[in-house]
Amino acid sequence: MSQLELKQNKQGTTLNLTISGSIDEDADFAHVDLNEVELMIVNLNGLKGLNSCGIREWIRWTQKFPDTLKVAFLNCPKIAIEQMNMVEGFLPKNGIVKSFYIPYYCEECDSVTNYLQEVKQGVEVDAPEEIQCENCKQTAEIDVIEAKYFKFLK
Numbered sequence: 099m100s101q102l103e104l105k106q107n108k109q110g111t112t113l114n115l116t117i118s119g120s121i122d123e124d125a126d127f128a129h130v131d132l133n134e135v136e137l138m139i140v141n142l143n144g145l146k147g148l149n150s151c152g153i154r155e156w157i158r159w160t161q162k163f164p165d166t167l168k169v170a171f172l173n174c175p176k177i178a179i180e181q182m183n184m185v186e187g188f189l190p191k192n193g194i195v196k197s198f199y200i201p202y203y204c205e206e207c208d209s210v211t212n213y214l215q216e217v218k219q220g221v222e223v224d225a226p227e228e229i230q231c232e233n234c235k236q237t238a239e240i241d242v243i244e245a246k247y248f249k250f251l252k
């Protein structure tokens with residue numbers, strides 16, 4: 099497990115938070131400065147791990163969010179999307195996902211290519227069934243059950 103790293107950059111009432119490494123029992127979000135923040139943009143591109151203790155810490159933190167706080171998540175990896183789908187409250191009340199990764203599997207070279215899917219307000223996500231494998235350039239097929247994986251969008 100790699101160490102959790104939180105990078106904060108506040109601009110006016112917007113806080114940009116970059117989360118990288120693993121969220122586990124040592125995760126400490128207390129020093130994220132939400133004072134006067136109206137919008138928090140959370141970039142999960144570098145999120146590498148998430149265990150059950152980490153999920154508990156995460157939910158403890160998000161439950162303290164003020165009602166006025168809006169949260170937008172960018173570049174959510176599969177491990178975060180799975181929790182949003184399974185664990186009530188993992189995606190905070192005023193939270194939306196702006197972009198997330200969909201894994202595509204290539205049989206040719208047995209590798210996974212992650213495709214970044216943008217989410218536009220009011221537009222249904224229409225992920226491609228196939229994309230080009232980034233490794234061997236053959237066809238990679240979507241490796242999730244869309245009805246399940248996209249549940250968090252509802």
Ligand SMILES: [Zn+2]
Pocket residue numbers: 204205206207208209231232233234235236
């Ligand atoms: Zn391939």
